Amino acid sequence: MLDRIRKHLILFARQQVGTTSYLNLVQEADLGFNLDNTHEKKRLKEVLAEISEAEYAAGRPILSCLVTVAGHKGQGDTFYKLCEQLGLGEWRDLRRQEDFLKNLRAECRAYWQDDANFAQFSQLSEYSDRQA
DSSP: OHHHHHHHHHHHHHHOOSOEEHHHHHHHTTOOOOTTSHHHHHHHHHHHHHHHHHHHHTTOOOGGGGEEOTTSSSOOHHHHHHHHHTTSOOHHHHHHOTTHHHHHHHHHHHHHHSHHHHHHHTTOSTTTTOOO
């Protein structure tokens, strides 16, 4: 599942504009999560965080910046707290920075639209071995 979500978000970064929602991600990547179930929604957030942590540790952009939360202006507190854990700053400050999220998204798109990056890193098998 990690690999499927990762690949979906990479292709989204390459081919789509804007952002995707949790619901669209679940439907388009055929994940089978019921977002009305609190446990399943929490699990999806955990999977997105795990992918983003691995990508960031490998020197690549945070893919979950492309997934928005309904009712928020882009991201919820969970995303900013993840960024804080990654050492990007205090989450409340990051949330208040007008260009922080915009810059993360631009960086993510630019990275994955680069054909060399896509060719070298889009098909990593490290996620295939994990079970979600």
